[in-house]
Amino acid sequence: MEYNGLLLTFPKEIKIFIGAFVLILSIGFYTGLLFVNETSSNSPSGIEENYLGNEEDEEAEVMKFKKGEREMLTIVHTHILSMSFIFFLLGGLVWMTKASKKLKLFLTIEPFLSVILTFGGIYLMWTGILWMKYVVVFSGILMTLTFTASVLLVFFQLMKKQASVKL
Structure with a gap:
């Protein structure tokens, strides 16, 4: 079965359906990034403070406390599961585009590595491996x-206009 460029051959109605899905998926993804910006300032120190607290900082505008183990496991669990579904579905669409196999392989495998590095890194940072905050920032940027x-x-x-189908 030839799947390279298959997306180009879909009828207009199916393309609209897929486009609506990808648009809503993107709104959800980028809204999540806005939430991250609100809670951790997108910096290594902000990420550390969000999960480990800032009780010692007397000049902190907002007091934050270290997250409990149950809360951390919930965060890691839900994000890894939901992000894996997001990237699986989007990856399936990427494989139907007309592009090189190397590009498609990168765009469909890298996010899974970034999900593990980002949320595994957050958990490891929470356990005391503080340098993981840099891995979290890097992998989060790459995932985005x-x-x-x-x-x-x-x-x-x-x-693109519907391509002709070669039989």
């Missing part, structure tokens, strides 16, 4: 860039 590139690839190909 990969998500964005995948979404743009899918959107651009959804907007």
Whole structure:
């Protein structure tokens, strides 16, 4: 079965359906990033403070306390599960675009590594391995860039005219 460029052959109605899904998925993803920005300031020290607290900082505007083990396991568990579904579904669409296999392989495998590094890194940082905050920032940025590139690839190909099917 030939899947490279399959997305280009879909009828307009299916393309609209897929486009609506990818748009709503993107709104959810980027809203999550806004939430991260509100709670941890997107910096290594902000991430550390969000999970380990800032009780010692007398000049802190907002007092934060170290998260409990149950809360950490819930955060890690729910994010790894939900993000794996997000990237699985988006990856399936990426594989149907017309692009090189190397690009598609990167765009579909890298996010899974970033999910593990980001949320595993948050848990390891919480346990006391403080340098993991830098891994969390790097993997989170890479995950976001990969998500964005995948979404743009899918959107651009959804907007192309229907290609002729070779039998």
